[in-house]
Amino acid sequence: MFLGRLEDIAGMGELAVNPGPLEHVLAALDPALAVELLGERVRMALNGALLGDGGGVVLTEGDELAFLPPVSGG
Amino acid sequence: MNSPSCRQSAGAEVAEVRLLGESFSAAEELAAFTAAHPEAGGIVSFLGQVRAEGGPGAVEALELKHYAAMTLPGMEALAAGTSARWSLDGLLIIHRHGLMYPGDPIVLVAAAARHRRDAFAAADFAMDHLKSQSWFWKREKTAAGWRWIEPRADDHRDLARW
Numbered sequence: 001m002f003l004g005r006l007e008d009i010a011g012m013g014e015l016a017v018n019p020g021p022l023e024h025v026l027a028a029l030d031p032a033l034a035v036e037l038l039g040e041r042v043r044m045a046l047n048g049a050l051l052g053d054g055g056g057v058v059l060t061e062g063d064e065l066a067f068l069p070p071v072s073g074g
Numbered sequence: 075m076n077s078p079s080c081r082q083s084a085g086a087e088v089a090e091v092r093l094l095g096e097s098f099s100a101a102e103e104l105a106a107f108t109a110a111h112p113e114a115g116g117i118v119s120f121l122g123q124v125r126a127e128g129g130p131g132a133v134e135a136l137e138l139k140h141y142a143a144m145t146l147p148g149m150e151a152l153a154a155g156t157s158a159r160w161s162l163d164g165l166l167i168i169h170r171h172g173l174m175y176p177g178d179p180i181v182l183v184a185a186a187a188r189h190r191r192d193a194f195a196a197a198d199f200a201m202d203h204l205k206s207q208s209w210f211w212k213r214e215k216t217a218a219g220w221r222w223i224e225p226r227a228d229d230h231r232d233l234a235r236w
Contacts, residue, residue, distance in 0.1 A: 003141050004211030005222040048143035066141060072212040072223040 001066040002037075009036050022057040022065075043068045089153035089165040093146045095172045100179045107166045107184050114163040114186035118193040120201050126176035133176065135215040140171040145209040152208070156200045160185075160192040167200060171210070202232040 002010040010033055017025045026034045036042070044051045045066045051057065059065060090107075100121045108117055124136050140146075149167055157165050164186040174180060181204060185196040206229035213222045 001141065001143075003209075004139060005213075007139070008222070045141075045144060048147065064143065066143065068141070068144075068209065069211065070225045071206070071208060071210055072225055 001064060003066060004069040004072070006036060006042070006067050006069055009033060017059070019059045019061050019063070022059065025059060025065075037067045039069075041070050088157040088162055089150075089167070091146070091149050091153045091167045092169070093140065093149065094168060094170050097170070097174075097178055098168060098182070100182045103166065103168060103182055104184060107164065107186065111164045111186040113188070114193075115188050116190035116193045117184060117186045118190070118197040119182065119184040120197050121179055122181040122201075124174050124176045124178045124180060131216055133214045133216055136174045136180075137213050137215075137220075138171045138174070138180070139211045139213075141209050145171070148207070148209050149204070152200060152203050156185075156196050156203075159199065160187065160196040161189075162187050162192060162196055165196060165200070167204070169204065169208070169210075199236055202229075202236065205229050206233050 001014050002012065007013050017028065026037065029037070044053075044057075045068060046057060046059075047064050048066075057065075100119075104117075104119055107119075111117065125133060127133060149169060153165055153167050156162075162185055164184075166182065166184040168182040170178070170180050181201075183197050183200045183204070185193040185200070187193040187196065206225070211222070213220050215221075
């Protein structure tokens with residue numbers, strides 16, 4: 001899932017990817033998009049729970065990984 | 075309230091939290107909330123709406139994006155935290171997502187309490203956290219087109235008050 005401005009950068013709100021380690025998933029993306037997703041201020045959430053960092057994350061079938069840019073207030 | 079765009083929180087008895095995809099009447103919501111809490115001595119409410127401005131930089135439309143897996147659960151956690159921190163008879167949090175236009179309501183927070191200080195503080199606390207910590211992403215449309223809005227330093231300063 002690409003939230004906020006990341007949706008515009010990705011050109012889509014969500015993308016189905018093959019299960020596997022996060023590094024493999026990111027490596028299969030457009031490098032320019034991957035750089036944005038790994039930006040310092042972008043957080044990640046796996047199935048609705050925030051991740052400390054992406055280290056060691058392995059996606060399994062049915063998992064939902066979200067990239068969350070800074071929130072902008074209501 | 076069973077429409078797909080309108081889910082009511084379960085569990086918390088004091089708090090009612092809704093994330094709406096369509097407009098709402100702040101006056102009607104507040105009237106219902108007030109009627110539901112006759113025991114409260116004071117009710118404090120805050121309504122945030124889309125600013126209507128003139129000039130070339132005027133906002134023509136505003137869109138708030140949310141993330142279903144996190145936005146409403148986060149609002150419910152905030153409501154529970156607010157209810158736990160102050161002595162409240164009731165707490166109402168309604169927040170829009172989707173496309174809005176100048177004059178449309180965005181957020182309504184109302185806190186009912188036996189004493190006014192609790193109600194003021196709870197509404198203020200809930201608003202500061204909604205603005206700076208809830209999972210919403212905002213873009214605005216002006217004559218120049220759509221633009222994503224970045225967090226303001228003020229929002230973080232507001233949080234530091236608590």
